[in-house]
Amino acid sequence: MKNIVWFRNDLRVFDNPALSAACESRNEVAAVFIVSESQWKDHCDSVNKIAFWFRCLVELEKELKKLNIPLVVLKSDLYEDIPQKLLEFANMHCFENIFFNIEYPFNERMRDDEVTKVFENQNKGVFSFHDQVIHKPGTLKTKAGGDFSVYSPFKRCWFAELDYSMLEEIPVPSPVRKIDFSHANEFDIYNYQESRINQDLWPVGEENIQTMISNFLEKKGSLYKTDRNFPSMKATAMSSPYLNTGVVSSKWCLNQSRYNNYDSLDEGDKGIVHWVSEILWREFYRHIIFNYPRVSKGKPFQMRYENIPWENNPSFISAWKEGRTGIPIVDAGIRQMIETGWMHNRLRMIVAMFLSKNLLVDWKIGEEFFMEHLIDGDIASNNGGWQWSASTGTDAAPYFRIMNPETQSLRFDEQGEYIRKYVKELEQCPTNEIHMPKNPQDFGYVDPIVDLKTSRQKAIDVFGSIKKET
Numbered sequence: 001m002k003n004i005v006w007f008r009n010d011l012r013v014f015d016n017p018a019l020s021a022a023c024e025s026r027n028e029v030a031a032v033f034i035v036s037e038s039q040w041k042d043h044c045d046s047v048n049k050i051a052f053w054f055r056c057l058v059e060l061e062k063e064l065k066k067l068n069i070p071l072v073v074l075k076s077d078l079y080e081d082i083p084q085k086l087l088e089f090a091n092m093h094c095f096e097n098i099f100f101n102i103e104y105p106f107n108e109r110m111r112d113d114e115v116t117k118v119f120e121n122q123n124k125g126v127f128s129f130h131d132q133v134i135h136k137p138g139t140l141k142t143k144a145g146g147d148f149s150v151y152s153p154f155k156r157c158w159f160a161e162l163d164y165s166m167l168e169e170i171p172v173p174s175p176v177r178k179i180d181f182s183h184a185n186e187f188d189i190y191n192y193q194e195s196r197i198n199q200d201l202w203p204v205g206e207e208n209i210q211t212m213i214s215n216f217l218e219k220k221g222s223l224y225k226t227d228r229n230f231p232s233m234k235a236t237a238m239s240s241p242y243l244n245t246g247v248v249s250s251k252w253c254l255n256q257s258r259y260n261n262y263d264s265l266d267e268g269d270k271g272i273v274h275w276v277s278e279i280l281w282r283e284f285y286r287h288i289i290f291n292y293p294r295v296s297k298g299k300p301f302q303m304r305y306e307n308i309p310w311e312n313n314p315s316f317i318s319a320w321k322e323g324r325t326g327i328p329i330v331d332a333g334i335r336q337m338i339e340t341g342w343m344h345n346r347l348r349m350i351v352a353m354f355l356s357k358n359l360l361v362d363w364k365i366g367e368e369f370f371m372e373h374l375i376d377g378d379i380a381s382n383n384g385g386w387q388w389s390a391s392t393g394t395d396a397a398p399y400f401r402i403m404n405p406e407t408q409s410l411r412f413d414e415q416g417e418y419i420r421k422y423v424k425e426l427e428q429c430p431t432n433e434i435h436m437p438k439n440p441q442d443f444g445y446v447d448p449i450v451d452l453k454t455s456r457q458k459a460i461d462v463f464g465s466i467k468k469e470t
């Protein structure tokens with residue numbers, strides 16, 4: 001048999017069900033990755049993330065070579081042309097089957113349905129697998145038979161339905177029969193120079209990353225629950241870019257947690273158990289995007305919030321995007337993302353709530369801006385996080401519970417270390433003023449663009465009036 005493995009967000013050889021199945025019986029196998037610039041644009045994928053993907057892909061190519069599997073990079077300018085592109089490639093080289101791991105956002109599902117159709121029409125085999133989640137979306141149901149829309153009951157059901165055999169990892173396949181094959185790459189992944197961040201901040205290589213995450217769990221896992229909210233502490237795994245490109249699987253992460261916690265995922269070491277629950281948030285948002293496709297289409301999860309009268313003040317939007325709102329913790333968060341491609345979770349919540357509540361700017365503008373910068377930009381988690389912050393999503397923070405950035409700053413960055421790192425103007429600002437300087441101009445910093453108290457009340461009034469109307 002001659003098989004194609006189509007790599008997407010699963011850039012690894014260990015615990016990769018599509019790769020493993022394609023390699024069974026020592027078939028002849030070629031790997032394909034498709035570059036589609038229109039898809040990048042549609043999804044606002046950041047150049048930081050694209051450069052990072054390519055670096056991961058170069059590492060994957062080396063691993064695949066050891067298995068006698070060549071990697072071919074194809075290019076399809078239009079997303080809609082991908083099915084035809086793949087079919088032409090398969091026909092040109094007499095491939096009989098295609099294997100891939102499933103993606104859950106709406107456009108990706110439509111694309112994969114079309115690939116299935118065109119391949120099956122020509123009597124070619126299509127084999128798809130779930131590698132991003134433990135429970136397949138659609139299989140966990142509420143007592144009433146519906147889909148979950150709240151995290152805690154989802155998590156309870158996730159554990160109730162868990163059989164440890166579901167956590168069995170798939171080994172790296174044995175080398176396959178060498179394929180007599182040549183096809184020129186259509187895109188140069190080796191010299192992509194567009195990144196705006198220093199890519200050295202993000203090492204690559206499957207084994208390196210496994211070591212990095214295992215070290216985190218071993219050395220910092222137990223402290224995760226207490227330290228995870230303090231952005232200057234480096235107390236989280238920084239694993240999101242690797243989970244989202246699929247350099248490691250979430251199953252592997254769960255097994256590492258078991259390994260460091262006497263084989264348990266839900267009791268024992270409080271830090272590790274909490275880390276597991278974050279991995280399950282990721283899975284939850286994948287179920288949400290699958291079960292409620294409207295969230296992939298710019299709609300709020302809670303439809304009653306479809307017509308919030310956002311003000312979308314252009315000068316507020318640019319001040320927020322440039323990290324010069326005059327609220328130090330907010331500006332530090334945005335500047336961290338612009339500088340490194342990543343932002344601490346506590347900060348993501350603070351800046352998102354500030355934008356959607358205090359500034360009354362549509363959360364979709366923030367969602368897009370995050371995708372344009374994040375190295376870990378992920379449709380499901382980003383949408384989930386933004387809708388949570390804007391109170392329009394699942395489990396959403398109630399609209400009247402608005403984080404006060406100054407209080408958050410005092411609580412989670414008491415000494416101002418994080419602020420000083422990213423808001424250079426405030427490097428010399430005394431600690432008792434750093435959270436909201438009295439005379440910001442003295443430091444070359446800017447005045448706050450809004451008053452926190454009045455803007456908070458305004459947001460409560462706007463959101464409250466909508467609730468009453470519906």
Ligand SMILES: Cc1cc2nc3c(=O)[nH]c(=O)nc-3n(C[C@H](O)[C@H](O)[C@H](O)COP(=O)(O)OP(=O)(O)OC[C@H]3O[C@@H](n4cnc5c(N)ncnc54)[C@H](O)[C@@H]3O)c2cc1C
Binds near residue numbers: 240285352378383
């Ligand atoms: C407004 C907003 C936007 C976000 N956008 C993204 C995004 O584009 N991509 C992304 O991967 N995460 C996103 N998150 C979730 C979270 O902020 C990041 O996953 C986390 O900061 C990654 O850091 P870490 O790997 O050190 O996490 P850790 O704290 O070490 O957690 C381990 C893993 O669990 C998962 N995880 C942790 N917290 C969450 C969460 N709240 N929701 C979903 N999964 C979680 C991540 O995969 C993470 O790598 C967003 C959150 C908010 C509030």
